[in-house]
Amino acid sequence: MVYKPKEIPEDINVTSVHPLINFAYLLGTVAVVSTLIYVVLGAIATQLATRISPEMEAKIGQQLVSDLAKKDKKVDAKQQQYLDSLLADLQKSDSSSYTPLTIHIQKSPVSNAAILPGGHILITATLLAEAESENELAFVLAHELGHHVARDHLKGLGRSLVFLTVASMLGIGSGDANVVGMTGSLTNLHYSRQQESAADVYALNAIVRCYGHGNASLDFFNRIQTEQKDPRGKLSSYFSTHPLTQQRINDLHQIASQRGWKMEGDITNLPDKIFDEEPNSKSNQES
Amino acid sequence: MDIVFVILLCVGYFVGNYLEKKHFQNIKKRERQTIHVPVVTFGAKQELPDANEAALFLGSVVVSADYFKMFASSLRNLVGGRVVVYESVLDRGRREAILRMKEQAISWGATQVVNVRLETSTIGNRTSGKGLVAIEVTAYGTGIR
Numbered sequence: 095m096v097y098k099p100k101e102i103p104e105d106i107n108v109t110s111v112h113p114l115i116n117f118a119y120l121l122g123t124v125a126v127v128s129t130l131i132y133v134v135l136g137a138i139a140t141q142l143a144t145r146i147s148p149e150m151e152a153k154i155g156q157q158l159v160s161d162l163a164k165k166d167k168k169v170d171a172k173q174q175q176y177l178d179s180l181l182a183d184l185q186k187s188d189s190s191s192y193t194p195l196t197i198h199i200q201k202s203p204v205s206n207a208a209i210l211p212g213g214h215i216l217i218t219a220t221l222l223a224e225a226e227s228e229n230e231l232a233f234v235l236a237h238e239l240g241h242h243v244a245r246d247h248l249k250g251l252g253r254s255l256v257f258l259t260v261a262s263m264l265g266i267g268s269g270d271a272n273v274v275g276m277t278g279s280l281t282n283l284h285y286s287r288q289q290e291s292a293a294d295v296y297a298l299n300a301i302v303r304c305y306g307h308g309n310a311s312l313d314f315f316n317r318i319q320t321e322q323k324d325p326r327g328k329l330s331s332y333f334s335t336h337p338l339t340q341q342r343i344n345d346l347h348q349i350a351s352q353r354g355w356k357m358e359g360d361i362t363n364l365p366d367k368i369f370d371e372e373p374n375s376k377s378n379q380e381s
Numbered sequence: 382m383d384i385v386f387v388i389l390l391c392v393g394y395f396v397g398n399y400l401e402k403k404h405f406q407n408i409k410k411r412e413r414q415t416i417h418v419p420v421v422t423f424g425a426k427q428e429l430p431d432a433n434e435a436a437l438f439l440g441s442v443v444v445s446a447d448y449f450k451m452f453a454s455s456l457r458n459l460v461g462g463r464v465v466v467y468e469s470v471l472d473r474g475r476r477e478a479i480l481r482m483k484e485q486a487i488s489w490g491a492t493q494v495v496n497v498r499l500e501t502s503t504i505g506n507r508t509s510g511k512g513l514v515a516i517e518v519t520a521y522g523t524g525i526r
């Protein structure tokens with residue numbers, strides 16, 4: 095056997111493609127696929143938000159609330175009963191969309207209210223303590239009710255709604271660290287300006303049907319407006335999740351006059367001392 | 382996007398590309414210089430050619446990928462397929478290792494190198510996903526004269 099020296103041919107083991115072209119192709123693929131997933135998830139979430147069955151929604155809500163329930167301190171039966179009946183009165187005025195709702199009173203230094211999937215309304219004890227009349231408390235409840243009827247709470251979850259639905263379909267997620275982390279941000283959901291004003295109008299409508307007038311129902315918002323300049327104000331927390339401007343209060347008054355809703359009338363007082371705070375927690379907040 | 386990331390990517394691409402080009406030129410030159418000595422894989426279970434002396438020769442090299450290659454391959458990891466950017470790294474490693482073995486054998490006076498084997502191993506921690514991504518290529522064979 096004779097050995098004939100030959101030069102080693104190139105491009106056998108190395109693909110002759112420019113590294114930048116290869117890189118651009120890879121980057122393009124990844125970008126296109128991620129965009130596609132993002133868009134598809136968004137479309138599915140929008141569909142889910144409007145079409146999700148009440149059972150499914152209840153399941154998701156259960157999953158979210160089970161973590162919260164542990165944090166709840168013992169609930170005052172009188173407060174709970176009062177809030178339930180107040181909510182029932184508000185719902186009665188709008189017979190078109192009755193779903194059972196649950197109110198959860200939460201001990202929290204901030205003053206806030208939120209609606210979760212499955213008809214769970216969270217309301218902090220601080221907000222209850224600050225309420226000066228039944229009318230303004232009813233407005234806060236009715237506002238959250240308005241979000242519930244418009245399904246804003248599902249829309250506000252956005253793409254995570256898809257994952258929550260899948261998680262509860264598979265029966266995973268309850269007690270899961272991710273879900274716990276999410277519940278923290280649930281009360282910080284941001285709704286669009288249109289959703290907020292729609293909920294406002296719904297709330298005022300319900301109030302007027304319930305009490306015959308809208309007097310004092312906006313007191314809570316008026317107080318936020320004045321406290322808003324003080325960043326330490328407890329009410330500013332509600333303000334942060336429910337951006338409220340003088341414009342919105344004005345809009346409500348305008349709509350009231352357009353539709354002939356009375357804004358004067360007798361103020362319904364809260365039952366005596368029902369939401370008074372414990373003295374020790376009060377002194378903490380003052381410091 | 383992070384400016385540091387872009388800088389690293391540019392350094393990886395331009396410096397890495399320049400060094401790779403130089404290395405390939407060097408490899409081709411040395412391959413031409415040593416082409417007269419055959420390097421063959423037979424010899425394990427066949428009879429060796431008639432020879433007076435035989436000795437083991439080993440050539441080993443460690444080649445690292447640059448930042449650009451690592452990022453491109455991590456993108457490739459997402460979609461799968463041929464990791465084209467690493468092909469050149471492996472090719473450099475194999476050819477350099479064979480050349481080092483061959484050059485040693487030639488200086489010893491070998492007429493040919495038989496029973497040549499190649500081995501590859503990775504160097505660096507693969508668990509963290511960061512840090513050194515390098516391969517070691519070892520070529521060994523029996524030089525006869």
Ligand SMILES: [Zn+2]
Binds near residue numbers: 237241293
């Ligand atoms: Zn709202």
